[in-house]
Amino acid sequence: xxxxxxxxxxxxxxxxxxxxxxxxxxxxxxxxxxxxxxxxxxxxxxxxxxxxxxxxxxxxxxxxxxxxxxxxxxxxxxxxxxxxxxxxxxxxxxxxxxxxxxxxxxxxx
Numbered sequence: 849x850x851x852x853x854x855x856x857x858x859x860x861x862x863x864x865x866x867x868x869x870x871x872x873x874x875x876x877x878x879x880x881x882x883x884x885x886x887x888x889x890x891x892x893x894x895x896x897x898x899x900x901x902x903x904x905x906x907x908x909x910x911x912x913x914x915x916x917x918x919x920x921x922x923x924x925x926x927x928x929x930x931x932x933x934x935x936x937x938x939x940x941x942x943x944x945x946x947x948x949x950x951x952x953x954x955x956x957x
Contacts, residue, residue, distance in 0.1 A: 853885065853892035854908050856950060863947035864895045871927050872912065872952075888912075909943075909951040917942055920954050 858864055861884060868874045868886045874893060878885035882897035893910065914920045917940035924944060925931050932943040941955035 853894045854910055855894040855896055856908070856948060857896050857898055858948040859898065860948045861895050861897050867929075867946045868893055868895075871924065871929060909953060911953045911955055913956070914954050915956060917954055917956050924954075 856864060861882070865876060865884050865886070868888070869876050872888070874886035874888045876884065877887050877892075884895040886893045886895075888910070918934055918936070921931050921934055921942045930945045934940070934942045939955065939957045941953055941957070943951055943953050945951055
């Protein structure tokens with residue numbers, strides 16, 4: 849079984865689409881009223897209008913692969929993205945937060 853999509857329910861549809869398209873480089877492929885889909889490599893990110901509450905620590909987190917985590921972290925910070933501590937070792941990673949309050953990760957794994 850392959851992961852098909854991750855769905856976020858939010859009242860910040862425009863901000864979420866702009867973030868995943870303009871900052872993270874995903875391609876917007878479905879632009880319906882209340883439903884947007886972005887291609888993120890082998891997975892789709894769906895943004896669905898409507899939220900009953902604020903995201904919490906149990907919300908989904910998307911992990912993006914990149915070769916150079918420190919450089920990507922700096923590039924995201926330069927674009928105004930809140931990024932956490934950089935963890936480096938055999939596996940390097942860093943967490944960030946999108947405009948909807950959802951966590952995401954960049955990692956070399």
